[in-house]
Amino acid sequence: MLHPKNERTLVVIKPDGVERSLVGEIIRRFERVGLKIVAMKMLVADQEFVKAHYTLDSGWMKGVGEKSIKAYIDQGKKHPISDDPLAVAEVILRKLRSYITAGPVVAMVIEGAHAVKIVRKLVGSTEPLSSDVGTIRGDFVLDSYEMSDLDDRSIRNLIHASGSVAEAKREIAHWFKPDEIIEYRHVQEEILYGPNLDDVLG
Ligand code: ADP
Ligand code: MG
Numbered sequence: 001m002l003h004p005k006n007e008r009t010l011v012v013i014k015p016d017g018v019e020r021s022l023v024g025e026i027i028r029r030f031e032r033v034g035l036k037i038v039a040m041k042m043l044v045a046d047q048e049f050v051k052a053h054y055t056l057d058s059g060w061m062k063g064v065g066e067k068s069i070k071a072y073i074d075q076g077k078k079h080p081i082s083d084d085p086l087a088v089a090e091v092i093l094r095k096l097r098s099y100i101t102a103g104p105v106v107a108m109v110i111e112g113a114h115a116v117k118i119v120r121k122l123v124g125s126t127e128p129l130s131s132d133v134g135t136i137r138g139d140f141v142l143d144s145y146e147m148s149d150l151d152d153r154s155i156r157n158l159i160h161a162s163g164s165v166a167e168a169k170r171e172i173a174h175w176f177k178p179d180e181i182i183e184y185r186h187v188q189e190e191i192l193y194g195p196n197l198d199d200v201l202g
Pocket of ligand 1: 063064067068092095096125126145148149153154155156157159160161163
């Protein structure tokens with residue numbers, strides 16, 4: 001079994017994150033918790049690449065549609081597009097494709113203990129209106145499903161992060177060639193993961 005300290009996840013700072021000069025702030029949050037960047041690049045994605053990214057997981061479409069329908073039901077409202085999660089997801093994907101291709105993005109692979117869950121915790125939930133204070137989405141942006149639906153656009157939430165270890169594996173392979181990922185040791189790993197702190201006093 002893979003040791004939890006070697007887990008990897010994919011993070012993509014979306015075009016709104018780059019435009020708002022939040023690249024450094026976002027990376028800082030991952031670095032300060034002790035995670036390690038093992039690959040990073042800036043690029044402008046094309047629409048086919050974005051579609052392929054979001055449909056790597058065959059269940060994503062249904063899940064994203066259901067989440068959107070539930071957000072309306074929770075407010076006692078009917079979803080304006082459809083009751084069918086897949087029909088809702090088609091519309092979300094179309095908007096996402098133009099959002100993510102609107103400008104440069106910064107993609108990175110992040111490694112460290114429980115990287116997938118720790119990064120998702122730091123990123124916060126999908127809709128900034130309800131993301132917790134202290135998370136990246138909660139602290140730096142204020143979008144809502146209501147506004148994005150009114151303006152017929154994607155939710156702007158600064159960042160993508162893999163949702164599970166299996167998703168991370170597929171996404172990393174989609175964004176990075178194996179030789180773009182660098183294996184190296186961080187000095188602080190001894191303090192984060194070493195079984196004893198017996199070297200500290202020399
Ligand atoms: P997350 O990025 O939190 O994992 P999802 O995988 O469910 O969220 O959705 C991917 C992205 O699609 C979101 O980050 C957001 O930008 C956009 N999105 C999701 N649901 C909606 C929606 N109902 N309306 C507009 N945009 C959405
Ligand atoms: Mg997701």
